[in-house]
Amino acid sequence: MRIDTLSLPDNLKERYRSSGITELYPPQAECVQRGMLDGKNLLVAIPTASGKTLIAEMAMHTHIARGGKCLYIVPLKALASEKSDEFAGKGVRVGIATGDFDRRDDTLGRNDIIVATSEKVDSLLRNSARWISEVTLLVIDEIHLIDSENRGPTLEMVIAKMRCRNPSMQVIGLSATIGNPRLLAGWLEAELVTSTWRPVDLRQGVFFNDRIRFREGDRPVKHVSKNYEDLNLCLDTITEGGQCLVFVSSRKNAEAFAKRAAGAIKSDLPELKGYAEQLNASAETEMGKTLAACVEKGAAFHHAGLSREERRIVEEGFRKGFIKSISSTPTLAAGLNLPARRVIIRDYRRFSAGEGMLPIPVGEYQQMAGRAGRPRLDPYGEAVLIAKDEQDVGTLFAEYIEAEAEDVHSKIAEPAALYTHVLSLIASGFAGTRGELATFMNRSFYSHEHRQSRLMQRAVDSALKFLVSEEMVMEVGEHLGSTEVGSLVSRLYIDPRSAAIIIGTLRHREEYSDAGLLQLICGTPDMPRLYVRNADREVLDRMIEAHEDELWIPMPADDDELESYYRAIKTAMLLSDWADEMPDARICERYGVGPGDVYGMVESVNWLLHATAELSRMFLPTFHPRIRDYEICMKNGIRRELLPLVKLRGIGRVRARRLFNNALTSPEAVRAAGIEAVTRIIGKGIAEQIFSQLEGTRKRQEEPLPSTTSHGTKPKKQAHKAGQSTFSHFG
Numbered sequence: 001m002r003i004d005t006l007s008l009p010d011n012l013k014e015r016y017r018s019s020g021i022t023e024l025y026p027p028q029a030e031c032v033q034r035g036m037l038d039g040k041n042l043l044v045a046i047p048t049a050s051g052k053t054l055i056a057e058m059a060m061h062t063h064i065a066r067g068g069k070c071l072y073i074v075p076l077k078a079l080a081s082e083k084s085d086e087f088a089g090k091g092v093r094v095g096i097a098t099g100d101f102d103r104r105d106d107t108l109g110r111n112d113i114i115v116a117t118s119e120k121v122d123s124l125l126r127n128s129a130r131w132i133s134e135v136t137l138l139v140i141d142e143i144h145l146i147d148s149e150n151r152g153p154t155l156e157m158v159i160a161k162m163r164c165r166n167p168s169m170q171v172i173g174l175s176a177t178i179g180n181p182r183l184l185a186g187w188l189e190a191e192l193v194t195s196t197w198r199p200v201d202l203r204q205g206v207f208f209n210d211r212i213r214f215r216e217g218d219r220p221v222k223h224v225s226k227n228y229e230d231l232n233l234c235l236d237t238i239t240e241g242g243q244c245l246v247f248v249s250s251r252k253n254a255e256a257f258a259k260r261a262a263g264a265i266k267s268d269l270p271e272l273k274g275y276a277e278q279l280n281a282s283a284e285t286e287m288g289k290t291l292a293a294c295v296e297k298g299a300a301f302h303h304a305g306l307s308r309e310e311r312r313i314v315e316e317g318f319r320k321g322f323i324k325s326i327s328s329t330p331t332l333a334a335g336l337n338l339p340a341r342r343v344i345i346r347d348y349r350r351f352s353a354g355e356g357m358l359p360i361p362v363g364e365y366q367q368m369a370g371r372a373g374r375p376r377l378d379p380y381g382e383a384v385l386i387a388k389d390e391q392d393v394g395t396l397f398a399e400y401i402e403a404e405a406e407d408v409h410s411k412i413a414e415p416a417a418l419y420t421h422v423l424s425l426i427a428s429g430f431a432g433t434r435g436e437l438a439t440f441m442n443r444s445f446y447s448h449e450h451r452q453s454r455l456m457q458r459a460v461d462s463a464l465k466f467l468v469s470e471e472m473v474m475e476v477g478e479h480l481g482s483t484e485v486g487s488l489v490s491r492l493y494i495d496p497r498s499a500a501i502i503i504g505t506l507r508h509r510e511e512y513s514d515a516g517l518l519q520l521i522c523g524t525p526d527m528p529r530l531y532v533r534n535a536d537r538e539v540l541d542r543m544i545e546a547h548e549d550e551l552w553i554p555m556p557a558d559d560d561e562l563e564s565y566y567r568a569i570k571t572a573m574l575l576s577d578w579a580d581e582m583p584d585a586r587i588c589e590r591y592g593v594g595p596g597d598v599y600g601m602v603e604s605v606n607w608l609l610h611a612t613a614e615l616s617r618m619f620l621p622t623f624h625p626r627i628r629d630y631e632i633c634m635k636n637g638i639r640r641e642l643l644p645l646v647k648l649r650g651i652g653r654v655r656a657r658r659l660f661n662n663a664l665t666s667p668e669a670v671r672a673a674g675i676e677a678v679t680r681i682i683g684k685g686i687a688e689q690i691f692s693q694l695e696g697t698r699k700r701q702e703e704p705l706p707s708t709t710s711h712g713t714k715p716k717k718q719a720h721k722a723g724q725s726t727f728s729h730f731g
């Protein structure tokens, strides 16, 4: 089917033509034939790389041309930016919704296409973003994630809520890996499009004994390294001019592989030198330096411990063809378009807490394999598993290559999933009685899947009981309504169980302490926590003893709860070190984590600090200013004494400390010192920028300085006394 024969907006056709896309791929043509451009719901279950994004884009432009608005849901921020870059620059306004959870983001509504994660959409629904009701097309990319235990329930509820709010909205679900697409299509009242067609040939095989066994025949692999066959497999494709992605089970393995690959590739391209310099300039940790050294030779690793900048550089270097191999944990797997001719799935077992090493699901194998052989990037793709022995070859063929992706199942009846969703249904007006709640839940994928929904009913009832007992929901006669605190908790987008823990503690506190506050927050179910090794316990015990008076939660008597107690303390300790201006490198070394982990933990604790500050307004207003200040300290990684300085734009933890140590402790002192003195401390460009800010402030006289907080609060009273107690000061 030729694109110029379709009834699509002319500018889009022109864009496609100029980038060489003239014919629809067969499954894309089928979507059109099945009514995609006429508003029909679709579930598109077709292989990786078969052009699902273009399908969604054609539908989106059709809506926009008729004055509609489109919401495109993705699982990850990385995918959100790849997709919004792809949609942008084609005559439509594209917005990307990430960031704070309790905002309505009304300005986002000016866009024609909004790309967002499901959690963000859920929070927008809870905060009554007006433009949500204007959405005429909902696209859900990687819709098989409805099956994910952590995130699936939110995705399912978001789809159900959006359909309830906008009944005439078109829905398009996309995935390459659904075992039971018919069932999901039934729930979405969607036409089902399936296919096995792939634009680029993807050969799948198993490597053993210096040969890759493909269904199409064997391929010998040159024996370059004596000890590392995975390296030989990688070099084999690089020698032919391809690039290679290697999936391994742990960060350590990813780093070890990259070192080996770098030693073998030994590239000396000037571009790589440039990337290595960029990486080195910001590398504070050993990991960062290792990455720079590997990249300089043409290999890289990729995992969640990398900082954003490190990831960006690695991805760019690979996309541009300079970096020849990336070894990665599955962070790179879903949906990304990368020029990998060969994907090696080296570790098909992965550690799972409490269960040991488990084989990865078929769907996940297919997602990884599908990164190879992307259209316009490679002439063909190869996905290779590595067998341990001859027998393993057959098993891997049967269990992965010939196997179908798993069925997807609703995870909404999991007991922990429903507290937050039941509260939000009541607080956002989707249900005002038990009957309405049941009616709504009857439209869930779970109810579509299970005729008998007693399990779910029980989970709903127990969530409701909890919410009533915590006074977040009131039941009067047959009416259900959220209380003031219930509505706030729903808008803050925290788990009601976290809120109950926070409120329960705040109610009984008299003395404020940063350590106690952190301990409290790190003990809630919303906070990701560090693992505790036996060797850590001694340090943690000393710490607990030294800070006994400041901690808010006593040590549990029950042994089963002890692990979780220690984990909260260790996490709180890391965050306390961060707010105590400990350099990134030392934090990473002390806790055995990467900069990306620190960033993720700081992001989570900030969201919870913000929520706690809001809750304290209601339950303990005297704590509110201190919690708000600590939120700013945590955001910037600074002690309280630097608070006045970070209110200046462009001043973060490092520059503020430099100014402070040079006796410039406030914006007033900075102004009085004059631009030359400040230039000597922090450099010319930034000094000029600050003085123009200060000048603007002076002209506006009464107006407050720009604030670094999200709510533009007035500058706080002077900082609290220096030398605040932190977790690290002990023993």
Ligand SMILES: Nc1ncnc2c1ncn2[C@@H]1O[C@H](COP(=O)(O)OP(=O)(O)OP(=O)(O)O)[C@@H](O)[C@H]1O
Pocket (backbone or CB within 6 Å): 020, 021, 022, 023, 024, 025, 028, 047, 048, 049, 050, 051, 052, 053, 054, 175, 176, 334, 335, 336, 337, 370, 371, 374, 375, 376
């Ligand atoms: N009709 C077409 N002609 C030429 N190229 C196309 C066509 N449709 C899509 N492509 C190209 O195919 C590539 C892969 O598409 P896309 O990212 O949409 O894959 P996908 O189906 O979403 O895969 P995955 O399941 O891995 O996410 C893109 O680079 C896109 O530009």
Ligand SMILES: [Mg+2]
Pocket (backbone or CB within 6 Å): 052, 053, 141, 335
């Ligand atoms: Mg895709």
